[in-house]
Amino acid sequence: MHKTLHNSLLLALFSAISLYADSSDTQSISLDALTVSASPIHEHETFEVPAQIDAISSNEITKKSTASLGKILEDIPGVNNIATGSQSGKPVIRGMSGERVKIVSNGSATDFQTYGIRHLANIDPFFAQNIEVIRGAQGVLYGSDALGGVVNVLSPELLSTSDDSVVYKGELAGEYNTNNNEWMSSVKAQMAKGKFGLNVGVSKREADNYKTASSPTYKSGDPAGTLPLFSGELPYTNFENTSAYIALGYRDEWGEVSLGHTYWQSYQNFLGHLPDLTPVSSAGQDLSNNETQLKAEIFAGEWIIKPMISHTINTREAATNTPYEIMESVKGTNAYVDLNVDRTDAKLAFIHPIFSIFDGEIGIEGYDKDQTLKSGKLSPSAKEKGLGLYIFEEADIGEWIFQGGLRYSKIEINAPTDGNNAPFVASGIFDASNNSKKFSAIAGSIGATYKLNTNFNIAVNISRGFRAPSIFELYAGGVHGGVQAYQLGNPNLEEEISMGADIALRYKDEKTKASIALYHTYIDNYIFLQNTGNSVTVGSMTLPEMKNEQTDATMQGIEFSVDTMLSDKTRATGTFEVIKGRDTKNDRSLPLIPANNLKLAIYQNLGNLGAMQNSTLFIDYKYIDDQQVGGAYEPFAQYNNTPFGTADTQSYSLWGVGYTSDIDIFEYKPQLSIKISNLFDKEYRDFLDTYKGYALGMGRNISFSLRVPFES
Template sequence: MGASPTRRRHVGIAGLVAATLFHSYAAAQDADGSAAESLGALDAPSTERALGPISVTGAPLPGSPLSQAADVDIVDSDAMEAQGASNLGEAVDDLAGVNSISTGNSVGKPVIRGLSGERIKILSNGVGVDHQQFGVRHMPTTDTFLLDRVEVVRGASSVLYGSSALGGAINLLPPDIAWDTPVEGETLTRYSTNNDQWDTGIKASGGNGRLGYAAGIVRRSAGDIETPDESTYFPPPPAERFRDAPAYTGQLGYTDFDQVNGDFALGYRDDDGGKWTARYSRFNDEHNFLLPPPAGNLPPAAGEEGVGQYIDNEQIELAGEKQVGSITWKPRLVWQNNRRRSNVAGTPRAAGFDNAIDIEFDQYTARLEGQHGPVLGLDGGTVGIEYVTKDQVSRGTTQLSPGGTVDNAAIFAFEEKGIGDLLLQAGLRYDHHEVEGEASKTANPSASVVDADKQSYDVITGSLGGIYSLTDRLSVAANVGRGFRSPSLFELYAAGQHGGVAAFQVGDPDLEEETSLNTDLSLRWASDTLRAKATVYRNTIDNYIFLRDTGETMAGLPVLANDQTDARLIGAELSIEADVSDAVTLSLTGETVDGERRDNGDELPLLPADSVSLGADFTPANEGWLRDPRASVKLSYYASKDAAPGEPFAQFDDAPFGSASTDDYYLVDLGAGFSPQIAGQTVHLDLAVNNLLDEDYRGFLDTYKGYALSPGRDIRLTARLPFGG
């Protein structure tokens, strides 16, 4: 825990969709440890920067980053904390092809290659979890401080994770138990100037060789965010030229939040090398969202209004790792309880819960994976079975998403075979998925829920990837993967006002499952001084589910109905890191994605704007008390972008104020830090300055863009004190 943090460390570990591997299996495959050590090579121009042996998600067998087929990036805990990330979206949005849908500082929903929400699978230690993703502002219920690292898998991942992994998967890995150390841990204190946010936390781990523990708790408390104090406008218009002016700037009321999140685990190691853990985690959040006028209870001239929301997520995981013969078995049992409550528009959280929307589910997952070595001429792989059952109730006065049940049973296999300089990886999976809306579990059911029949989907998915090593440093990889996603209870039976997006939303019980065919091709280079990756991809989705603007209104709000069409996404990503000296690293990332409906050519919603970023990291030699100095600067350019028809908040392009389409803009971010020893104890001190120039802009994936500016300058000061070890 006392190692000094460096620049943001995200390791480009390629791996196709398969099981999470652990280090003991890697050691069994490569007794001298070279395979495990090579996992850090792509981000480690020197041994001092190497991350050491790490577990990898998405590879049937461990190996060099250049010997895996699909893209996996890793962002570790040190990097997330040094940059001051306060949500999952912020932690990963510097990666090429990965973005974040934001709503103030409380919400960060990851976007992978233009897909988000129900099309990105969020995993907890390799097991899928849910956070009612149907809302564009519904953030994942996890805390970055309580994670060891985040692994981002790009591309269709249904072979391993089933429904909802059309665009990729994000695996959230908790800290490992320090089995042979009585105690090691870290305290965190952070202050963010923009919204007067304080983060305080502590985490620790230890053990006596056989028994072990890991625990952590963090509180985040924030006020309202600040935007540049520019001119505002709301009808009646003095002139047409003011039409795009935002309704609100400066301090945005009702953007505050308060969270207390925790995690606790107990572990046992048996005499035969098996590991068994029980883990409990909880995410508890209260926040306000600033509503667009006139979505609240008062006339717009009365000023800003908010809506209060309350989120509680609990999770228990029982997990094991045990080698029996030539197979390492990994059983998982997970229970998740998630409750989301929301007031009617115009009632903030300070007023208490008004019983408008109250949706709660219990989800149980049983998963068994077996990892094996060479068999039947194959080099090794993973086989597994999984069963998931979800029971949901809707108690509020507004139905929105109803009560009901969701069941999924699956069997899968993923194997690897090397032929000279060519490595092949292939997988196959079968899912039986059932969804049923139930009026008995819905307080105020709509007619479609009362008449609902059970919907069943039987889907076979597969993937085939290959990587060819042209030289010791250069390789080319190609992947073809089929993914699927079954309609959710919300998409089938939604009925009610969704205050967070200022619209009425309606389901369609006749929706079919989405199926996708994802292909990508990448060229990769890795050496001691240069890491580079260029990728192009194409993802075609049949029966793509989207919200269609019906042209009707209810209580002055647009009525959006779930509908289907075929869609296509085409994109490219580029990332380069070059060590120009022992102390200076230059970086370049760029991305573009185009997505459209294949029936009429309309653009798909919530695609990120094209962007390019140039960065420089400085790690000069230590200077006495100024230990491990570090600094960084990044210049980012985001292209202008038009809102897609029917996109959430697209109505502001036609309103007499605000805009859902955005202009191009530049942002400058700075970072600095060092790790002095104070009274013999190392302290990590980091400074992150976002939007240094206080730029007046609207981010395209900022859900406040329709009626407010994006956040202004934000200075985040972080102090971390490791202990024990």
């Protein structure tokens, strides 16, 4: 680290505490956030549970002024963001990303063809009441794909009333970002009449190309260096998102039942370049997702029965080197990929009454997935089905909370060798000898929290996780703009098995909450993308060839967070993360490991300024350490060997400043938030930015967010 500069920046940040010392109003810190994701049996405070878990509220989501799920979650210790422009952000938990992080919607699996580094989750965060993030393997409750952790996006609960009166509440919301002319307008509402409840919402978001800080760019013939290929306004970084949801429910003494449907549609462009360094849309995309979920909770004496079934239809249409605005012009050609996923998930769980000292849940769940390649060549048609049996138990004994469980999982994948899959067979990617695969494993965990005294506790977890290779990892074959490469699957892949442990010391009182956690995870048969050293020419493009391979790996790190009231008017927050991922077979770093990082913020309450009530000024600071690729095998490592750009990144610091207030001009006070990010318009590259090889990160941006609540 550049210690002198770093320390001076921190000193400047903390000196901001004394800027406004005479405010008359006070702030408060939330110490009792409840989580439903870490236990199916009880709601607990995040402080109490053995798992390392954090929750983001709907208010915090709105203030982020973004649809990027990774961006919203990146301030959580141990969570980072694989970013592609302003629209696409995938959460990284303890160095694991992609299909090692399970994103669920109200506890039900999502399936958005997440095999690509740039493939964003088909979720509009605006509709969430809370987003809960569990760090560490969660295979017992959530099955395969939860090696790194779980992101559970929770919708608002349905309302009900004790009589036939009608109640409602909701909000109108708008956002605007100056950097890319991004705007969002949304409305959501909850209504109830007696035992019936109805939730509805609709949201629209559009953005133009985003801009980096001003910088010289590389021109053909310049001496080799690290100048970016593109800066200023980056073409082909615009997008359009539309989403809506509706849920209807009924609640009575016997329990409750609800039916919900969510619609999500997105058009995306991603910046790439041709061999002659011409900017091009590496992939225009037309993405859609329809999810229908029926669930119930039925009281049967001392038992609770929880059935759930969900059906998802997900489509991905992408055109190589063609922006989404003119994708139709190449539909039906080899440059056009049209993939459809039709998936049904079902679950039946039983919460049993206390037996001895334990109460818990036993359940069975399964899914049936049909992936159809309608045109193109990237990922083949295939069928996948899975079955899981699990038991989860909890015991509260004095100052102890124990949680543990076991799960057996079985997954089968079959890719036909005929039809649209014939080109994969002809290319030698798979054949009748390896087109059908079966995987099975046992996952388990045991954890405990011990209350040392009124303020301190210590939490320990030991877990065994499991992940089956995906259809894409096994059988891919084609140009993949998401990694600027020609990508190959590997039918010989085996399931990943992890063994991990973490320990955390936590503190809380009326003014402060803090936590430090240490973790170490071993992963057998870790799947990664290997540069084979070969090149493939497709049309006018010559691309590196990359293939999925396996090794053994370790992940280890330290996570720290603190949230404290320094005075009645001044709040400070901070996190830092140190992380290391190693390929133990080849004694090298793992790919796409986040850089060590530090984040700090100061919030100063200014009191009431006329109609602007509960005004708060804040300053935040982010330091990201330098980071190097693990080797030539890593995605985007090829940019270390070009005369422009880089795959390795240098350390950088970014400052931000903002203001929030409630506006006392209506019966329901609108809530205003203004934030200036990258305050000094700094040039930088982030290691997890997929544009780092040829472009800079986003320049200065001013975001405006206005929420207008209403209720009966």
